[in-house]
Amino acid sequence: MAYFESKPRKQCRVICKDGMREVYGDKQSMCLTNAAFKAVIRADFAEKDGTSSGAQQGSCRDGQKEYTDSSGDKTCIGVEFVKDILKYY
Numbered sequence: 001m002a003y004f005e006s007k008p009r010k011q012c013r014v015i016c017k018d019g020m021r022e023v024y025g026d027k028q029s030m031c032l033t034n035a036a037f038k039a040v041i042r043a044d045f046a047e048k049d050g051t052s053s054g055a056q057q058g059s060c061r062d063g064q065k066e067y068t069d070s071s072g073d074k075t076c077i078g079v080e081f082v083k084d085i086l087k088y089y
Contacts, residue, residue, distance in 0.1 A: 025080030032077070035069035040077060040085045043067055
């Protein structure tokens with residue numbers, strides 16, 4: 001599904017389905033599940049309070065980190081997208 005957006009400039013954009021969130025990074029956007037979005041936030045808080053070392057690269061490509069959500073699913077998320085998520089928390 002797509003919608004027409006008039007600001008900042010006219011363009012047709014794809015929107016995320018229910019249960020997904022749009023995140024931005026490196027002049028791109030992508031849809032993440034709510035669980036993966038929360039996994040990024042949880043990993044950051046765990047790293048800050050010292051209960052975990054945070055996200056690791058794991059089996060992900062360079063420039064990505066591996067996050068495990070509450071259901072145990074692992075997701076590779078680019079560092080630029082992670083920065084976008086964490087700038088609000």
